Amino acid sequence: MKIFVIGGTGRVGSQIVSNLKQVGHTVAGSFNRSTADSDVLVHLDLHDSVAINREKLRGYDVVYFAAGSAGGDLVQVDLYGSMKIMQAAKEAGVSRFIQISSAAIGSIFHDDWYRGPHGDYLDYNIIKYVSDEWLIHNSGLPYTILRPGVLMDESGSGKVTFDVHHRTYNAISNVALVAAKLLDYPRTINRVIAMGDGHLSVDDALAELPPVKSVHQAGN
Numbered sequence: 001m002k003i004f005v006i007g008g009t010g011r012v013g014s015q016i017v018s019n020l021k022q023v024g025h026t027v028a029g030s031f032n033r034s035t036a037d038s039d040v041l042v043h044l045d046l047h048d049s050v051a052i053n054r055e056k057l058r059g060y061d062v063v064y065f066a067a068g069s070a071g072g073d074l075v076q077v078d079l080y081g082s083m084k085i086m087q088a089a090k091e092a093g094v095s096r097f098i099q100i101s102s103a104a105i106g107s108i109f110h111d112d113w114y115r116g117p118h119g120d121y122l123d124y125n126i127i128k129y130v131s132d133e134w135l136i137h138n139s140g141l142p143y144t145i146l147r148p149g150v151l152m153d154e155s156g157s158g159k160v161t162f163d164v165h166h167r168t169y170n171a172i173s174n175v176a177l178v179a180a181k182l183l184d185y186p187r188t189i190n191r192v193i194a195m196g197d198g199h200l201s202v203d204d205a206l207a208e209l210p211p212v213k214s215v216h217q218a219g220n
């Protein structure tokens with residue numbers, strides 16, 4: 001498949017690019033401000049218009065969204081940037097959109113949102129929630145939303161869980177592994193999957209997912 005990873009220089013996105021390449025996909029990852037030091041990187045700015053970015057996505061089967069402003073420009077990048085790129089993907093004929101989101105957003109009106117680490121990320125969580133809702137209800141794209149909790153810069157066990165009830169910790173390599181393997185499991189289409197580091201191999205965890213009952217079935 002031809003796959004475009006938005007945020008291809010990021011901590012998660014760069015590993016998604018490598019994992020997908022390793023299994024034989026044709027992959028382009030985007031950079032914005034970083035220096036492109038790889039021939040698989042293409043410049044893409046989420047501040048640009050739908051029309052500009054649509055041409056960059058033309059010819060790709062799948063788009064991953066693994067970009068983010070790290071709190072610096074939440075509205076223009078994480079929210080409106082993601083919505084515009086969904087529209088660009090739709091107009092470019094992309095047939096699947098995979099969004100890296102956040103596990104904290106499964107319970108938007110829960111008191112936890114105002115306490116502890118969740119409170120510090122309230123604006124981020126609100127914006128990721130709205131972006132996810134747009135993808136599900138307005139984009140017109142077949143989607144998968146992957147919701148890890150806290151991302152950890154540590155070596156991953158390769159073992160995960162999708163049975164998530166609390167804030168989770170996730171080795172970045174585990175998130176990138178699940179993200180890449182979503183393509184092998186059709187049951188992950190039109191599904192929201194919350195994840196954390198756990199005890200199942202990624203393949204076992206994905207194989208155990210029950211059929212989709214509703215758009216909010218998994219991880220909420």
Ligand SMILES: NC(=O)c1ccc[n+]([C@@H]2O[C@H](COP(=O)([O-])OP(=O)(O)OC[C@H]3O[C@@H](n4cnc5c(N)ncnc54)[C@H](OP(=O)(O)O)[C@@H]3O)[C@@H](O)[C@H]2O)c1
Pocket residue numbers: 006007008009010011012013030031032033034035044045046047065066067068069070077081100101102103148149150151
């Ligand atoms: N941090 C967490 O604990 C956490 C938890 C759950 C989910 N997430 C989500 O996981 C995803 C990946 O996070 P991460 O920590 O891997 O991100 P990261 O390392 O901060 O990388 C961010 C990526 O976004 C790109 N980017 C930033 N502004 C852009 C713009 N205007 N146009 C196009 N690209 C832009 C960056 O490109 P350049 O470097 O080239 O500028 C980079 O590739 C994000 O969607 C994030 O919201 C994060």
